Amino acid sequence: MTFCRKEGVLAFIAKLTVSLTLLGLVVSHAFAQMPPPKVEVLELMPQEMRQWDHFSGRISAVESVEIRPLVSGRIEKVLFREGQRVELGQALFVIDPRPFEAEVKRAEATLATARAKLHLSAQAFRRSSELLGDKLISQSVYDESLTDNEIAKAAVLEAESQLLNAQLDLEYAHIDAPIAGTVGRAELTAGNIVGAGAAAPVLTTIVAQERVYAEFRVDEQSYLKFIRDEARPSEMPVQLSLKNDPQMRFEGHIHAFDNHLDSTSGTIRGRAVFENSNGMLTPGMYADVHVGSVQKQAVFVLPERAIGTNQDRRFVFVVDDENVAQYREIVLGEQLRGQRIIRSGISAGDRVVVNGLSRVRAQTPVNPVAAEITQDVASREF
Structure with a gap:
């Protein structure tokens, strides 16, 4: 009785093994017959951009007078x-x-x-x-x-x-x-x-608003980079954005840096000047000050959706000449309104997958088509 039962179990296992093998062959054949996924790719071209450093600042008046009798x-x-x-x-x-x-x-x-x-x-x-x-x-x-x-x-x-x-x-x-x-x-x-004299009361104040200062503090490393790379601070491009509307930018120039660093904070005070003919910049406002390099640098820019995440790493898929997706780890730079500067990991001429990333696996064929996006960032250099 026991012998017959064992014989039946062995026969069932044998049939199950054969069935699974046949199923695997069918599935493999089906996958083999599936066409490569269609993905959009962007051929990389370097863009000339400035490098920007960002600081918190506060707007102050260029001229402010207390009226006393x-x-x-x-x-x-x-x-x-x-x-x-x-x-x-x-x-x-x-x-x-x-x-x-x-x-x-x-x-x-x-x-x-x-x-x-x-x-x-x-x-x-x-x-x-x-x-x-x-x-x-x-x-x-x-x-x-x-x-x-x-x-x-x-x-x-x-x-x-x-x-x-x-x-x-x-x-x-x-x-x-x-x-x-x-x-x-x-x-x-x-x-x-x-009354007149030293104790005279303030009757009112007048603030000139055609131009304003943006006062900000620069860390020691950034300041050393400025004085190493830039011969004249007045030539350094400066932009200012308000906290409630970071996309609107005001153009200005560096007025001066202080003559010493604060030993407590390790920072030096900077001051930039901005035209304010429309009166949008009010003394006392908090703002972000963006200081740019005089010389532009060649960088690569990709949409955020083209960048994948693998734990603490960032990667993209590059399509080679055989239309096979290759895994590339990258180093990210600044954000550019939904785009990213890529510091390293890709080269000019690489075809990077920018749409359909979830359908791609490393070392698998893809069907690349040109993406209808542009890498031109000349108007948004920050």
Whole structure:
């Protein structure tokens, strides 16, 4: 009984083995009959691009002025609206001018008196000179007349100086914009009493916005590369992008680097200048600063979808002359709006699979067709 049961099991195993073998042959034959997968390939051509370094920065004003009173008095008028554009010399505040107008009139009267006395002393001096020549007066009388005339001249100079000061105070009572720009809010309104001097309050501020600075910090290695590769920082191309719209770029140039590194952070402060005629860049904004190399470099660029991942490695498939897919490990560079710079692993003329990557296996035939994409990155060098 046991012998018969074993014999039946062996027969079943033999039949199963034959069936699986036949099935494998059928499947292998079916795969052998499948056509190579159709894939899109891109023939690589090197592109001339700049190398960019990226830093966080903050926008600041090229010109910013705090408006303070130069004379004491009561604010009579506020002549601007908060946030409006003001031009150089435009009236902003008026401090009650009447005390200063009165002081100007008093100084004018003092000057007139001094000039009259000078005229009188000048006539007396001329007569003394004539009398001394005729030896009709003593030398001491002549000297006294000369002194009186010189004192009268000095009095005129003093009176002119007092008048000038009074006129300046009257002028300072009318506070005008020292620069063109955007004016802030009025910190003090009409009716308030203000004082002059070191403790004078800030009445408002004006910020010039035609140009702005972007201040940023550069690490030591990047700075060493800049001074090694670039003869003049002003020639280095610079772009700026805002945090809420990284695709919009503003063109500028390096204004200067600081004269020392911060020993605590190991960075050096840089400053770039950007035109801001449309007023989109506001002092205080955070931004990204992109500093480019003067010389362009030849690089390869591929779409992100052409790049595969194998654990911590990146690879592409290159189609050889026999239309067989070859596995290539690559080193990635910067991102370019859905594309990638490839630092190494591929060469000019390689046909890289850019669409249909999931259908490709290494060392298997493929049916390559030219991809309808371009490698031109001249307009997006960042």
